Amino acid sequence: MTAMPDRPVRDIVAPRVDPPRMFSSVLVANRGEIARRVFRTLRRLGVRSIAVHTDADADAPHAREADHALRVPSYLDVDAVVAAAVSSGAHAVHPGYGFLSENAGFARACAAAGIVFVGPGVEALEVMGDKIRAKEHVAAHGVPTVPGFSAEGLSDDQIAVEADRAGYPLLVKPSAGGGGKGMTVATGPDDLADALATARRVAAAAFGDDTLLLERLLERPRHIEVQVLADAHGTTLSLGERECTLQRRHQKVIEEAPSPVVDAKTRRRLGEAAVAAARSVGYLGAGTVEFLVAGDRLDEPFFIEMNTRLQVEHPVTEMVTGIDLVEQQLRVAAGFALDLPEVRLDGHAIEARVYAETPSRGYLPATGTVSLWHPGSARVDSAVETGSVIGSLYDPMIAKVIAHGPDRETAIARLDSALAETVVLGVDTNIADLRALLADPAVRAGDLDTGLLDRRGTPHAVKPTxxxxxxxxxxxxxxxxxxxxxxxxxxxxxxxxxxxxxxxxxxxxxxxxxxxxxxxxxxxxxxxxxxxxxxxxxxxxxxxxxxxxxxxxxxxxxxxGRAPGTLDPDLVAPLPGTVVAVHVADGDTVETGARLVTIEAMKMEHTVTAPHAGVVRLRTAAGAQVARDAVVASVTPAPSEPHDLAGIPASDPIPSHKETLP
Known part of the structure; x- marks a missing residue:
C-alpha cells in the first residue's frame, strides 16, 4: 500500500474498561442498498440479520435477504421499529442512513428498550442534527464556519435586513435534515421571499421543522468531507477526505477518494478540524464532517455540517483504506476499542450513484418495473434485481457503482467500463448521463465546483445505436x-x-x-x-x-403541416405526485415562464411553467394527486400574441412543453 502523505489525525484520552462483546443479532432499520450493505458485513461476522419492511417493500430484496423480517407501517415509525427490534430479539439496531438514522428520539427509544443504537450518543445527534446549533457549537471549539445567520424567530422583514448585512448570494436551507432537500438560492433581495417560502415548505414536509439557516454562498466551491471514527475508549481519528463536489440540486452524483486537489498540508488541516468537531460532542462510531472550500482558496475550509451516520459514499473510503466501516461501527457500539493499523491510502476510488430518473426530462424521478438487472464488473451496492418495482414512495437511487485503481485516471476508466456493463431495463436511469459526465474534460482534469453539473443543463434523450x-x-x-x-x-x-x-x-x-x-x-x-x-x-x-x-x-x-415552434397549450405533470401549490387563478393572463403549478414527489418539488404567454385554464387544484403526463393546466395564446418560438430555425428540434422544468 502507498503511504499517506501524512499520519492520520488521532485524539486519544484515557480508555474505558468495560468488557466488550459482539452482538449476536442486529436489526437494520432501513431499506434498499444500505440494508443489503449492512447485511453483507453481518453475514461475514456471523451475526443474525433482521430486516423491517413496509407493505410496499414486502417482497423487496432486502426483506428477503435477511435472516428474519418484520412488517412496520412506516420506516419513520419509531415505536413500531423499536417494537420490531424487541420482538425479534435484536441486541442492537443499525439505522443505516436517512430515515431515523439521525433521530435523537429514536436513539432514546432504543436505549429505553434495552437495545444498543449503532451510532453516536444523543448529544451528538441533537447538536449536529440542528445546522444552526451545530455551526455555533463547532465555532466555539475553533472550527471555521461559513458566514451566515439563523432565521429562527425572525420575521421575513427581519430576515431581509440580516440578509443585506450578510451579503448576497445566500444559500437558504432547512436547519433540520440533510441531503440538500429544501436548499434554495437567493441571488438578491428580489429572490428572497420565494426562496424562503420554498425552503420552509420542503423543510416542513420532509423534516417536520421549517426553521431556516442562511449562509453566504461561496463562489465556485468544492464540497470536501472527512470520514471520522471514534470509540468509547477515547480514540478519535480521521480516515482522509472524499471529494463530493459533483452535485445536482445539492444531491451528490459522483464521489471519490482522495480529493484530486487536497495536498498533505490541507489534508492534515481538514483532519484536525473534523476530529475537533467530533470530539466536541463526544462522538462515537462512524461520522462525516463536511466542508466547503472556495475554488481559489483551497487552504480555507469552512464547516457546513456533520452527518452523524454512515454516508452513501462510504465505499470509496473503504476501498482506499481497506477498512470496513460497518464493522467498525458495530465494534464501537459493542464496546470494542478501535484497533486499526496506521491508516494508508491505496490508490484512488470513485463512485457513481445510479438513479431511476429521466435526464432528458430535467432528471425527474422515474418509476416502473425492472425487467432486467445485471451489475457490471465492479463493486455494486444495489437496491434492485430483475422484477423489482420502482415506485414513487422512496428515494430514486437504485444502486451505486464503485471502482478502484492505482491512480485517478485508471479508476475513472474502470468506473466507465462498469457502468457500460450495468444493465437496467424497464425503467429510465441516469447511466448514460454518468458516462457522459465521466468523459467531461473538466471532470477528467479534476477542475470541479458544485455548480458544474447544473451548468451542463438538461441533456437530450440519447439516440439509440x-x-x-x-x-x-x-x-x-x-x-x-x-x-x-x-x-x-x-x-x-x-x-x-x-x-x-x-x-x-x-x-x-x-x-x-x-x-x-x-x-x-x-x-x-x-x-x-x-x-x-x-x-x-x-x-x-x-x-x-x-x-x-x-x-x-x-x-x-x-x-x-405544423408551423415552426408551435406549442401544445396543454401542460402536463412531469411525474406522479401531489399538487402542493397553485400559483395562478383560473383565467389569469400570464407571461412566458410564469409559474403555474408545483408538484411534490419523492421529497422534491417540480414546477410547471408557461411555455408561452396566454390565458390559463387550470385542470387541477392544490392537494390533488396527479399521474405522470396528466394535464394540469392549459395556456391558450392570446390572439394578439405570437406563439411560435422566434429565432429558432424550422429545421431545429422544437422543445416540447412536456419538458418544461423549474
Missing part, C-alpha cells in the same frame, strides 16, 4: 409485428414464387423520432413487447416503441 434498433426490429419481426394491426403485418413480408424481400420496422425512440429499421442479429439484450421494448446495446439502454407504417406516415404529414 444501430445495433439497438436492429435488435428490437428483429424482435418485432419475430413476434409478427403486433404494432401493425393488419393480417399482412402479422404474416410478414412474402412474395409468391420468390424469396421474401428485406423488411423494415418503424421504431419510435424517447425523443419522438421514428426510424425505418431493418432487423439483424446483433449483440444486445431485449425485453418487453408488444407495444414497448427495452434494449441494452453498445453500453447503453434505450426504450423503443413499434409504430405502424400508417402511423409513421401520419406523423410525417403532421410535422410538415
Amino acid at each position: 444501430p445495433d439497438a434498433l436492429a435488435a428490437v426490429a428483429k424482435r418485432v419481426v419475430d413476434a409478427g409485428s403486433p404494432a401493425d394491426g393488419s393480417v399482412w403485418g402479422r404474416v410478414g413480408a412474402w412474395r409468391a414464387g420468390a424469396a421474401a424481400p428485406g423488411r423494415s420496422v418503424f421504431l419510435e425512440d424517447d425523443a419522438g423520432v421514428v426510424r425505418a429499421v431493418g432487423p439483424a442479429e446483433v449483440e444486445a439484450l431485449v425485453t418487453g413487447g408488444p407495444g414497448e421494448f427495452w434494449v441494452h446495446a453498445d453500453g447503453g439502454a434505450h426504450r423503443l416503441r413499434p409504430v405502424s407504417r400508417r402511423a409513421a406516415a401520419e406523423r410525417r404529414r403532421a410535422a410538415v
Whole structure:
C-alpha cells in the first residue's frame, strides 16, 4: 500500500474498561442498498440479520435477504421499529442512513428498550442534527464556519435586513435534515421571499421543522468531507477526505477518494478540524464532517455540517483504506476499542450513484418495473434485481457503482467500463448521463465546483445505436409485428414464387423520432413487447416503441403541416405526485415562464411553467394527486400574441412543453 502523505489525525484520552462483546443479532432499520450493505458485513461476522419492511417493500430484496423480517407501517415509525427490534430479539439496531438514522428520539427509544443504537450518543445527534446549533457549537471549539445567520424567530422583514448585512448570494436551507432537500438560492433581495417560502415548505414536509439557516454562498466551491471514527475508549481519528463536489440540486452524483486537489498540508488541516468537531460532542462510531472550500482558496475550509451516520459514499473510503466501516461501527457500539493499523491510502476510488430518473426530462424521478438487472464488473451496492418495482414512495437511487485503481485516471476508466456493463431495463436511469459526465474534460482534469453539473443543463434523450434498433426490429419481426394491426403485418413480408424481400420496422425512440429499421442479429439484450421494448446495446439502454407504417406516415404529414415552434397549450405533470401549490387563478393572463403549478414527489418539488404567454385554464387544484403526463393546466395564446418560438430555425428540434422544468 502507498503511504499517506501524512499520519492520520488521532485524539486519544484515557480508555474505558468495560468488557466488550459482539452482538449476536442486529436489526437494520432501513431499506434498499444500505440494508443489503449492512447485511453483507453481518453475514461475514456471523451475526443474525433482521430486516423491517413496509407493505410496499414486502417482497423487496432486502426483506428477503435477511435472516428474519418484520412488517412496520412506516420506516419513520419509531415505536413500531423499536417494537420490531424487541420482538425479534435484536441486541442492537443499525439505522443505516436517512430515515431515523439521525433521530435523537429514536436513539432514546432504543436505549429505553434495552437495545444498543449503532451510532453516536444523543448529544451528538441533537447538536449536529440542528445546522444552526451545530455551526455555533463547532465555532466555539475553533472550527471555521461559513458566514451566515439563523432565521429562527425572525420575521421575513427581519430576515431581509440580516440578509443585506450578510451579503448576497445566500444559500437558504432547512436547519433540520440533510441531503440538500429544501436548499434554495437567493441571488438578491428580489429572490428572497420565494426562496424562503420554498425552503420552509420542503423543510416542513420532509423534516417536520421549517426553521431556516442562511449562509453566504461561496463562489465556485468544492464540497470536501472527512470520514471520522471514534470509540468509547477515547480514540478519535480521521480516515482522509472524499471529494463530493459533483452535485445536482445539492444531491451528490459522483464521489471519490482522495480529493484530486487536497495536498498533505490541507489534508492534515481538514483532519484536525473534523476530529475537533467530533470530539466536541463526544462522538462515537462512524461520522462525516463536511466542508466547503472556495475554488481559489483551497487552504480555507469552512464547516457546513456533520452527518452523524454512515454516508452513501462510504465505499470509496473503504476501498482506499481497506477498512470496513460497518464493522467498525458495530465494534464501537459493542464496546470494542478501535484497533486499526496506521491508516494508508491505496490508490484512488470513485463512485457513481445510479438513479431511476429521466435526464432528458430535467432528471425527474422515474418509476416502473425492472425487467432486467445485471451489475457490471465492479463493486455494486444495489437496491434492485430483475422484477423489482420502482415506485414513487422512496428515494430514486437504485444502486451505486464503485471502482478502484492505482491512480485517478485508471479508476475513472474502470468506473466507465462498469457502468457500460450495468444493465437496467424497464425503467429510465441516469447511466448514460454518468458516462457522459465521466468523459467531461473538466471532470477528467479534476477542475470541479458544485455548480458544474447544473451548468451542463438538461441533456437530450440519447439516440439509440444501430445495433439497438436492429435488435428490437428483429424482435418485432419475430413476434409478427403486433404494432401493425393488419393480417399482412402479422404474416410478414412474402412474395409468391420468390424469396421474401428485406423488411423494415418503424421504431419510435424517447425523443419522438421514428426510424425505418431493418432487423439483424446483433449483440444486445431485449425485453418487453408488444407495444414497448427495452434494449441494452453498445453500453447503453434505450426504450423503443413499434409504430405502424400508417402511423409513421401520419406523423410525417403532421410535422410538415405544423408551423415552426408551435406549442401544445396543454401542460402536463412531469411525474406522479401531489399538487402542493397553485400559483395562478383560473383565467389569469400570464407571461412566458410564469409559474403555474408545483408538484411534490419523492421529497422534491417540480414546477410547471408557461411555455408561452396566454390565458390559463387550470385542470387541477392544490392537494390533488396527479399521474405522470396528466394535464394540469392549459395556456391558450392570446390572439394578439405570437406563439411560435422566434429565432429558432424550422429545421431545429422544437422543445416540447412536456419538458418544461423549474
